[in-house]
Amino acid sequence: MKDKFLNTLQLIGMTWLSPLVKLASGDNPREQFADLFRYVGLPFIAVAAFLFLWAGLASKVDTSLGQLPGPVQVWDQVQGLAEEHERERHKAEAFYERQDERNAKKLAKDPDAEIKWREYTGKPTFLDQILTSLVTVFTGFLLGTLIAIPIGIACGLSKTLYGAVSPLIQIFKPVSPLAWLPIVTMVVSGVYVSADPMFQKSFITSAITVMLCSLWPTLINTAVGVASIDRDLINVARVLRLGWWTQVFKIAIPSAIPMIFTGLRISLGIGWMVLIAAEMLAQNPGLGKFVWDEFQNGSSDSLGRIMVAVLAIGLIGFLLDSLMLTLQKIFSYDRSVELR
């Protein structure tokens, strides 16, 4: 029971909690406190030192928008953004209530009356922006994965194909999202024409840009993973006279799974970085647009809000990485390798 719990903690990257669990179950307290210090104490000290340094230095920097905000001001902005979110939600609820009332009245007067439903079009709050960004990054990442894994497998299986595609990969891999964006924008606005679009163009533009930049690590890792199967395993397959499809699906792909997940993890990280830049330029609602809007806004709160966004971007990036690491651990068959 306890071991299972500890394993789960390890799997989801919460190893720092394990000393508490062990302490509660009566393991050697001295060892556990040492672990606790290592996992929780040290990082806590480092963060505290950083905050003090930040607070001390920020007050010395004057910008055109006033003093650079320190941790206290940034925390104020966090609360401000949370309140704003609450307010907007209340407004939206009130709007829908009024609409419902109005429609009910109309129907009461005349059952055949034409009633109108309108979406609330208030300003998206910080939380809405985060949600949009997450949806966009996962869309782009998924599209990229759907392209990268099959091509990667094909490249891993055939040296000829890999040799042919390799220059293309090497050329497109280092291209910045900012360079892709204008092209993608023009292509999307030219190709994606419909009277009643299901998605906003800016959303599609950002998602495709994320896809273009994030598919390379997955592609390369998949190709390398598939290509570097143990020769003995291939020989076993030959001795068993396994068919081509069986070799691909039962041997090549499973043995490449750890490499594929390493690639996916890097891809998602890149996707998240690219997204912020893409959203800024494409004006797709999301964290990037939030930063850009605040920058243009130039109020005395702006710098603090941008810092909140910076921290949020970092925190979400970290969570995404942990999520992928957990998946990587679940799908990795070799538990003896410590993944970080």
Added chain:
Amino acid sequence: MSNEYLELSQVSIEFPTPKGPFKALNQVDLKISQGEFVSLIGHSGCGKSTVLNIIAGLLKATTGGVLLESREVDEPGPERAVVFQHHSLFPWLTVYQNVELAVKKVFKGKMNKREMAEWIHHNLELVHMRHAEHKRPAEISGGMKQRVGIARALAMQPKVLLMDEPFGALDALTRAHLQDSLMEIQDELGNTVIMITHDVDEAVLLSDRIVMMTNGPAATIGDILHIDLPRPRRRVELAGDSRYNAYRAEVLKFLYERQRNPADDDDTSGKTAQPKIRAVKTAQVGDEKVKVA
């Protein structure tokens, strides 16, 4: 030698290298009867594995060929199952599934599901690994992995079992355990086995015949030693047995006097590699007359 079950005739192989073809094996002739246990011994790089891979069909001889039950071997197949030095189990499958993969492929259409499960369990029991059937290779020790590798090969019901230094990567105690297990299984099943080894004791203990290879390049069979010890053999009893020690000495002499390690002295390699020697009593090797037991 009335029954020529497996026959290698005039097997030579060349590998292309940037400096021109490299002749690894030259004119290897060997006949093996059904149920015989044959070891191949020789220094590293003498082409023992190449011989085994040619029999397995994983490599193709440049000239000459291999006949199994008078049929030519031209591709790998489960009737010539291989146990590799590094277990080569699929790490994402459990012990049971690893054996199952082989059984499903070999006995598809010949066994129903229940029979397959029984057969898998039977083979795991042969190597004493039934208790770990749901574990993954990473969760069991090196010796256990090798046991599973053997079970997987046996489960293919091969005509010839090929073992490429199966115990080479294991510590001495584990190796001894596995050798005993292998002898037990061999007593029960009477398989035809060809095993590569570095280990003189292992070769004498397990084999009916020891095929001693000369050093490469252009390696060939230097000598063949019949091990005429009664079975079942027990290592402790044999340790004091004079015949056992004589066989041992014979192999050691071959390896360290007539075929010195190429790493020690490059001159000896190749020189003694010309004559072909079959399972005859005496043979001319180099310029000295040798007696084969």
